[in-house]
Amino acid sequence: MELVEVEPRGDEVRIVRLNRPERLNALSIDLAVALDEALATVGRENRVRVVVLTGAGRAFCSGLDLKDYGIIPNVDDLSVHRIASRSMGIYSQLTRRLRAIPQPVVAAVNGPAYGGGLCLALGCDLRIASESAVFNATGIVNGLTSTEMGAGWILPRLIGGANANDLLLTGRRVDAGEALRMGLVSRVVADDAVLDEALSMAGSMASYSHHGLEATKQALWAEQEIASLDAAIQFEDRNQLMAGFTDNLPEAIRAFDAGRDPVYRDDPRRDLFESGD
Numbered sequence: 001m002e003l004v005e006v007e008p009r010g011d012e013v014r015i016v017r018l019n020r021p022e023r024l025n026a027l028s029i030d031l032a033v034a035l036d037e038a039l040a041t042v043g044r045e046n047r048v049r050v051v052v053l054t055g056a057g058r059a060f061c062s063g064l065d066l067k068d069y070g071i072i073p074n075v076d077d078l079s080v081h082r083i084a085s086r087s088m089g090i091y092s093q094l095t096r097r098l099r100a101i102p103q104p105v106v107a108a109v110n111g112p113a114y115g116g117g118l119c120l121a122l123g124c125d126l127r128i129a130s131e132s133a134v135f136n137a138t139g140i141v142n143g144l145t146s147t148e149m150g151a152g153w154i155l156p157r158l159i160g161g162a163n164a165n166d167l168l169l170t171g172r173r174v175d176a177g178e179a180l181r182m183g184l185v186s187r188v189v190a191d192d193a194v195l196d197e198a199l200s201m202a203g204s205m206a207s208y209s210h211h212g213l214e215a216t217k218q219a220l221w222a223e224q225e226i227a228s229l230d231a232a233i234q235f236e237d238r239n240q241l242m243a244g245f246t247d248n249l250p251e252a253i254r255a256f257d258a259g260r261d262p263v264y265r266d267d268p269r270r271d272l273f274e275s276g277d
Contacts, residue, residue, distance in 0.1 A: 001019065
């Protein structure tokens, strides 16, 4: 059985599914490696516009597998300290991977998202939750820290310092309703509808400009690290200017006038450079 399943939904959407339902999709080294490889592969698929990340069975991801860590690859001649350090990198790389792939990633949180599962959801660009979803920063409960896989950087920016500190320092469980109120997720739907809702979102997004989706994702992450409003506006102006050199906006106008849906191809805009003589 594949630890991670990749399911195509047409040419433009991929479902990436954690597939250890008997362990509530707990993160082992093997699962983390498989997920990183699956995301990297999907990221290289140039026709794919949106990715949906979810879990098989009744959980999104229950965090680190405390009973079966797995073994990291290529450990020959490594000291214990280097093995431990490399193990941490295998897990934390997942946040970097989710950010690095060009496609927006929608987390369809279909049940518990504990510890590393919460971190996986945070690494996605959008999060929707089933009514039975529960979020928990498990590290502090298990005698470790809750600031892992980038959670200490992402969470305060997402839901504010007060809410982030409450989650990360207390280790309390947050249900879907509270997650929605604090802005951890943007939608809550019935348990049997969460994947369909995510796919509906993905399908709608996939109708937009491929360049526009990628550039918007890149900007949303990059602007979290831009220190001033003026610098952010200059960055956005250049991004928008690049998009303006495509035929997408004229196509939107043509489609509106014709009463049809636009078809964005990101083709170069020729009317800006033709004299019209």
